[in-house]
Amino acid sequence: MDRLKGLFALVLITAGIFGALRIVHVSIPLVFPQTRQGPIEVASLDDVRRLAGFSPLLPAYRPAILGDRPTSMTFSFHPRPTFVIVWRAGDQYLSVTQQQGGPMPPHPPLAQPLATVPDATWWTDGVRSQVIVARGEFWIRIDTSLPPRDLTRLVDTLTAY
């Protein structure tokens, strides 16, 4: 043991300091929730309202093929408060990203206005159809494998939870 003299003390001190750091790591978000970097898995839409301070906007129209329950819900505080909800069943999926404030999310130059819906820009990328629409202080981005004709209906039925 003389060959490693002093090492035990180092291990103990390291454990102590790391323990203290862990307590800080866990306790700061309890007082300041916005210090979490995310993405944070959220269990329910109520959690989103509690964490973000806004109500999620969800399309009331959702084809039955996607199922009732979302497959994932995540929230990030940085760089902008952003909520992402995804429904997925096999190859079919629907993802809705709700970003609070900031510039319009990036979109390809060939994207075009969505007919009948103001402030909406849409495009396709292979089998993916995407649309970005402004709703109050939010940017809503819908990304789906559903046909492009469903985009208007998805946007038109966006409703606060």
Place this chain on the structure above:
Amino acid sequence: MTYLWQVAVHSAVMGAIFYAWVHRVDLPSGRTKRHLLMLLLVLPLVTAAVPGRSDGAFGERLAWFDSVRVADVPLVSGVHLYHVAWLLGGLMTILTIWQEVLPSFRHPHATTADVPEWLWPLVRGRAGWAQCTVAVSPLPSIMLATAGWPGRATLIVSRGALAALSAPDVSLAIAHEHAHWVEGRWWKSHLLFLARLLQCYHPTALWAFREYCIEEEIACDAVAAAGRDPATLVRILLQVYKETDPRDVAARGALRKRVDVLMSGGPQDAALPPATIIAAAGLMLLVLPWIV
């Protein structure tokens, strides 16, 4: 920017661990302490570069401690802790430039003329210093310093030193200066200075490098005093201490420490076994990447 922040965080955590450890085991001055300070200056540059840790998902799900949570704590009027950290980083950079970078460009005014004849053999008789230049500075205080590169060293001696010290005392002081140029000390201290400059924005590196410099002085004192009465070197250091401005607390503190170590029998180079140092480095390499 993320990398620089990571270096500062890893350095601060490692510095806190090593500081507590050194006090716990009551580590004396010597090689072990120098090695720990070298690790403290170099390892954070490595652990902060471990890839795959820069995205928020790592900090959220895998990291043991996410420093961004602390940095993001709001204070008042939209000010967060990271604003304070930026301010501190800026002040540290200015301090480094002012106290460490600019002085390295300001060589003391010295002339190679009027060098006493008796000084040459004391200097050029030393290993590797056959070509060493000697210059005399008009400073009235006791000052011996070296400049240049290995193979092109210059020893600068002040008029105050030539007047106040006897030839054996000057020889002892030259032995100390010469010790800085042998056994790779010059290279080690300059490479560590580079590592220090890369970390000019955080205080742990400043503290670690200054501690290392004091330990180097202690090591060179030991080389110079070997085979002689250490009281002679103590007397010279105390003369320098008396001449040092009392407001220069750091310089006087360093001199006091050097005197204390000389009086207590010199540095203890084998305070901890090498295996412990290697294991300590391994432990830090293992745990620090889990902090982001």
